[in-house]
Amino acid sequence: MSAKPFDPSRISPFCCDLHSKKAVFLARPPRDEGELLDASRHCWCGETMQALGPDGDVVDPEDCRAGRACFKPYGGPDPRRSVQRGPNARNPREGLGPR
Numbered sequence: 646m647s648a649k650p651f652d653p654s655r656i657s658p659f660c661c662d663l664h665s666k667k668a669v670f671l672a673r674p675p676r677d678e679g680e681l682l683d684a685s686r687h688c689w690c691g692e693t694m695q696a697l698g699p700d701g702d703v704v705d706p707e708d709c710r711a712g713r714a715c716f717k718p719y720g721g722p723d724p725r726r727s728v729q730r731g732p733n734a735r736n737p738r739e740g741l742g743p744r
Contacts, residue, residue: 656719660709662691662698674719678706690715 657674665681665688675681681688688705690698692715698704699715710716
């Protein structure tokens with residue numbers, strides 16, 4: 646029996662950098678717009694921390710999906726990085742004290 650290839654769209658169709666107030670309370674990745682947007686419909690990019698993504702376009706659940714240049718899937722490697730973080734890389738939280 647052969648293993649099926651990993652399909653990140655089965656976890657969530659949205660970019661993992663798409664954030665909203667409503668999504669903060671989810672215990673898993675969002676699966677539809679209703680799980681992301683509240684009445685304000687405000688969302689932001691976790692990379693830029695603004696309503697514009699790194700490509701300069703507006704952050705929105707309709708647009709922050711596979712096919713956008715800055716899209717990063719849930720549960721998969723970042724396709725924009727050619728070198729993944731190695732085991733000897735410095736931990737960015739190192740020296741910040743207890744959580």
